[in-house]
Amino acid sequence: MRVNFTVNGRPQEADDVWEGESLLYVLRERMGLPGSKNACEQGECGSCTVRLDGVPVCSCLVAAGQVEGREVVTVEGLADYSQHREDAHPGGACGTGGCGTSLDSAKKWQAKPADSQTGEAGSDPLALSPIQQAFIDAGAVQCGFCTPGLLIAADELLERQSDPSDQDIREALSGNLCRCTGYEKILDAVRLAAARQGEAV
Amino acid sequence: MAQNTRTVPAGTPTNVTQKHNKGGIGESTLRPDGTLKVTGEFAYSSDMWHEDMLWGQTLRSTVAHAEIVSIDISEALALPGVYSVLTYDDLPAEMKNYGLEIQDTPVLAHGRVRHHGEPVALVAADHPETARRAAAKIKIDYRELPLVTDEASALAPDAPLIHEGRDDHHIGHVPHPNIVHRQPIIRGNVEEARKRADVIVEGEYTFGMQDQAFLGPESGLAVPAEDGGVDLYVATQWLHSDLDQIAPVLGLPKEKVRMTLSGVGGAFGGREDISMQIHACLLALATNKPVKIVYNRFESFFGHVHRHPAKLYYEHGATKDGKITHMKCKIVLDGGAYASASPAVVGNASSLSVGPYVIDDVDIEAIALYSNNPPCGAMRGFGAVQACFAYEAQMDKLAAKLGMDPVEFRQLNAMEQGTIMPTGQVVDSPAPVAELLRRVKARPMPPEQQWVTAGEQADVRALPGGLSNTTHGEGVVRGVGYAVGIKNVGFSEGFDDYSTARVRLEVINGEPVAMVHTAMAEVGQGGVTVHAQIARTELGVTQVTIHPADTQVGSAGSTSASRQTYMTGGAVKNTCEKVREAVLEIGRRKFGSYHPAWATAELLLENGKVVTDGGEVLADLADVLEGEAVDQEHEFRHRPTVAFDLVTGQGDGHVQYTFAAHRAVVEVDTELGLVKVIELATAQDVGKALNMLSVVGQIQGGTTQGLGVAVMEEIIVDPKTAKVRNPSFTDYLIPTILDTPTIPVDVLELADPNAPYGLRGLGEAPTLSSTPAVLAAIRNATGLELNKTPVRPEALTGTL
Numbered sequence A: 001m002r003v004n005f006t007v008n009g010r011p012q013e014a015d016d017v018w019e020g021e022s023l024l025y026v027l028r029e030r031m032g033l034p035g036s037k038n039a040c041e042q043g044e045c046g047s048c049t050v051r052l053d054g055v056p057v058c059s060c061l062v063a064a065g066q067v068e069g070r071e072v073v074t075v076e077g078l079a080d081y082s083q084h085r086e087d088a089h090p091g092g093a094c095g096t097g098g099c100g101t102s103l104d105s106a107k108k109w110q111a112k113p114a115d116s117q118t119g120e121a122g123s124d125p126l127a128l129s130p131i132q133q134a135f136i137d138a139g140a141v142q143c144g145f146c147t148p149g150l151l152i153a154a155d156e157l158l159e160r161q162s163d164p165s166d167q168d169i170r171e172a173l174s175g176n177l178c179r180c181t182g183y184e185k186i187l188d189a190v191r192l193a194a195a196r197q198g199e200a201v
Numbered sequence B: 001m002a003q004n005t006r007t008v009p010a011g012t013p014t015n016v017t018q019k020h021n022k023g024g025i026g027e028s029t030l031r032p033d034g035t036l037k038v039t040g041e042f043a044y045s046s047d048m049w050h051e052d053m054l055w056g057q058t059l060r061s062t063v064a065h066a067e068i069v070s071i072d073i074s075e076a077l078a079l080p081g082v083y084s085v086l087t088y089d090d091l092p093a094e095m096k097n098y099g100l101e102i103q104d105t106p107v108l109a110h111g112r113v114r115h116h117g118e119p120v121a122l123v124a125a126d127h128p129e130t131a132r133r134a135a136a137k138i139k140i141d142y143r144e145l146p147l148v149t150d151e152a153s154a155l156a157p158d159a160p161l162i163h164e165g166r167d168d169h170h171i172g173h174v175p176h177p178n179i180v181h182r183q184p185i186i187r188g189n190v191e192e193a194r195k196r197a198d199v200i201v202e203g204e205y206t207f208g209m210q211d212q213a214f215l216g217p218e219s220g221l222a223v224p225a226e227d228g229g230v231d232l233y234v235a236t237q238w239l240h241s242d243l244d245q246i247a248p249v250l251g252l253p254k255e256k257v258r259m260t261l262s263g264v265g266g267a268f269g270g271r272e273d274i275s276m277q278i279h280a281c282l283l284a285l286a287t288n289k290p291v292k293i294v295y296n297r298f299e300s301f302f303g304h305v306h307r308h309p310a311k312l313y314y315e316h317g318a319t320k321d322g323k324i325t326h327m328k329c330k331i332v333l334d335g336g337a338y339a340s341a342s343p344a345v346v347g348n349a350s351s352l353s354v355g356p357y358v359i360d361d362v363d364i365e366a367i368a369l370y371s372n373n374p375p376c377g378a379m380r381g382f383g384a385v386q387a388c389f390a391y392e393a394q395m396d397k398l399a400a401k402l403g404m405d406p407v408e409f410r411q412l413n414a415m416e417q418g419t420i421m422p423t424g425q426v427v428d429s430p431a432p433v434a435e436l437l438r439r440v441k442a443r444p445m446p447p448e449q450q451w452v453t454a455g456e457q458a459d460v461r462a463l464p465g466g467l468s469n470t471t472h473g474e475g476v477v478r479g480v481g482y483a484v485g486i487k488n489v490g491f492s493e494g495f496d497d498y499s500t501a502r503v504r505l506e507v508i509n510g511e512p513v514a515m516v517h518t519a520m521a522e523v524g525q526g527g528v529t530v531h532a533q534i535a536r537t538e539l540g541v542t543q544v545t546i547h548p549a550d551t552q553v554g555s556a557g558s559t560s561a562s563r564q565t566y567m568t569g570g571a572v573k574n575t576c577e578k579v580r581e582a583v584l585e586i587g588r589r590k591f592g593s594y595h596p597a598w599a600t601a602e603l604l605l606e607n608g609k610v611v612t613d614g615g616e617v618l619a620d621l622a623d624v625l626e627g628e629a630v631d632q633e634h635e636f637r638h639r640p641t642v643a644f645d646l647v648t649g650q651g652d653g654h655v656q657y658t659f660a661a662h663r664a665v666v667e668v669d670t671e672l673g674l675v676k677v678i679e680l681a682t683a684q685d686v687g688k689a690l691n692m693l694s695v696v697g698q699i700q701g702g703t704t705q706g707l708g709v710a711v712m713e714e715i716i717v718d719p720k721t722a723k724v725r726n727p728s729f730t731d732y733l734i735p736t737i738l739d740t741p742t743i744p745v746d747v748l749e750l751a752d753p754n755a756p757y758g759l760r761g762l763g764e765a766p767t768l769s770s771t772p773a774v775l776a777a778i779r780n781a782t783g784l785e786l787n788k789t790p791v792r793p794e795a796l797t798g799t800l
């Protein structure tokens, strides 16, 4: 079957989709957007979390056919999405979406020096959403496999609630497993992003 | 926020050779792969993609122990979209097994399966679902065999042998062929010492089978190469160890198997063994097409070894004034169907079975069994975890019997620098056991009844059971528990443990840039961050690039045993020193005649310049190097160790010890048996924190894994069928953010004079003591004995 939907503001069309394919599979294997992670494909870990018409969902539990005509935001489009939050329909250019990871680019990965400087972290701070930057700064990323899903969930929390309590953060992120960090630094990151947003207002 | 204190006692050497540069060691620099990881661009092994690639699928046994009567692949092969189906008969080389130490694990089962989920056949197809369906069409006729599931059935006189005709080097000294390895340790005279004891306590403890449950599933991509070899992109903990096991079964020389590390989504020991590596290569070579294999979570539970479940039998004695007289223990680890790392786990469990205490008279025995249970091997804490669970429970029992405070009792018996281990090894660097306990005890307690908010209204989210609103605090009681543990760092018992680093220094666009190339597996621990920090510190540059890890450079050893910062960090440090020497040599040659300091002063590299130790600038690196690049590759070894004597267990077997302590505060709903851990305060000596942000992250992560095993994590193997009952994240529970309390961390830095920068490996120690601390707190809250992990509600409500 054919599925038409919008991903990170860009209309997409997937052909020859088998009925049993999940949204996660279509994003990762057909759209070249592997940012949403496949940690359990059972709806238990939250690594595959994307926003479907604004609502965070486990994309592994969504059948591809269900997204016909709808809007999906993945971690690849999060920075752009957060910059266009006020628009009901974030459109236009997709910052980093649609690029995927070809073997060639994966092979060439190198840790770049620019990212690791204290303080002015990241290459171009404008390119990241506040929650992405906060995850880096707070040390909330270790292996990073849980990170995309957590970012989507945390970003949605901060959209709803600009100054969440610790209990609120825990509740909002309780569907996302992380095996590396012990969560403390994830809490730190969400608090940090909330505080920075507060300052910016 | 976690509170981090940092203590460096005056006069402690940290043997730092250079002043810090921006982003040098000791600074909390950020991960160089952080941006890629938060934007979704970081390529994990399951993200690999190649034009024209196929999907591989493994067919695994549905029974635990059986003879394979026949395999029929015809229907699977006939399915459109299927390119290849492989069984044992298709293996290309004479070597058909692999293994970390003992090559007893078949690439595909031959004639017999020994555990539930053992790989039997492989399929490659053009869609993952096609591959799965094809695998389901393979018909296997099993004739089931009697099961070995525990110590009694393994060691019975007529027990079926899991491995007949064993010829490994342990068989000569094990009392039964279903024992992989046995390590006794005898020191002093327990019978005499027991006579001095005023109190004696005994205990029998059961440690459940824990899973690493890393989030990134086993996965990778094998690409056939024109030279008949294969390029493999895979998530692993040790590229070169994989290579050593892969090449022989493919029948290829090692040069024709080129491995590159792809993004690793956590490891914790679970990637030390081969999983899909060989299978993907076999399919790629058979189809001459790139083949990707990605396990789903169900298969992941069968695709890697687990933490050894254990039975531990302990006896301790103490005098009235609180001195431990003796210890006797027997530790029985279930290694499952294949050896994996079991022999080394036995060595650790036995040699660390006394814990961080001074006990002169001991009688210790540890064994690992072969059984039809799932294979067990490496997991964070490696044998020391199970022992710590038992000896810490014993410490509480002894203290209670003597009417002493459990922390004071531990402090009274705590080891320190100079203590002799039961193996006869002298602990020759700081061992601040009493101090770590003091620190977690001195920390202010979290407020009582946190669920009671300003009004009368209770915030149920703070209560055991949380949002399920099971209690408003009526039956909730609080408990506090303490524990401390000891872990070795690095590979022990005479293993030739080394790491290799290549460092290149050159001037690019007028700025000196260092390139660090190692085969170290970055599994999330932050090695890439620390390597850049070391290079900055040693070479006085700000720009450092970390080359992707691959087999084009010498082995870095495993990312396990808390060893990578010590070993590969040490290799980077030493190689940078060699680079520095070479740079200074060039400088002397070029500019030596201009300034006498080139010949006479101690020279350093700082801020891109050659300077004297007095701070005088002699030259710019750019002028020294010009177009030249300095390139060095060196190996680093820690001090040698020896194997433990097979009869007495004596020998300097370990490189370094590391220590952590925990205080757990729990609240238990005694009506429903629900536990909420309120706080898990941690104190750990890290020797020297190269990056405090990463250090604290490691300690909190390790602590949480220990918490998991205390209250929820266990792979349940049906004792009647030896089948795994809960291979999913629905049924195998790992802590969520709601289950995990605040983890305040207190870091000590007492340098180890033998280690690079004085550092101590740190990744594992926090996993040890967190489990017994939580158990002690639950016992303290409920008054129950609780000798088994995990503590389930029925154990607390008496409804077992």
Ligand code: FES
Pocket (backbone or CB within 6 Å): A037, A038, A039, A040, A041, A042, A043, A044, A045, A046, A047, A048, A049, A058, A059, A060, A061
């Ligand atoms: S992969 Fe979708 S919830 Fe785990």
Ligand code: FES
Pocket (backbone or CB within 6 Å): A140, A141, A142, A143, A144, A145, A146, A147, A177, A178, A179, A180, A181, B215, B265, B266, B524
């Ligand atoms: S799972 Fe590795 S950082 Fe969360």
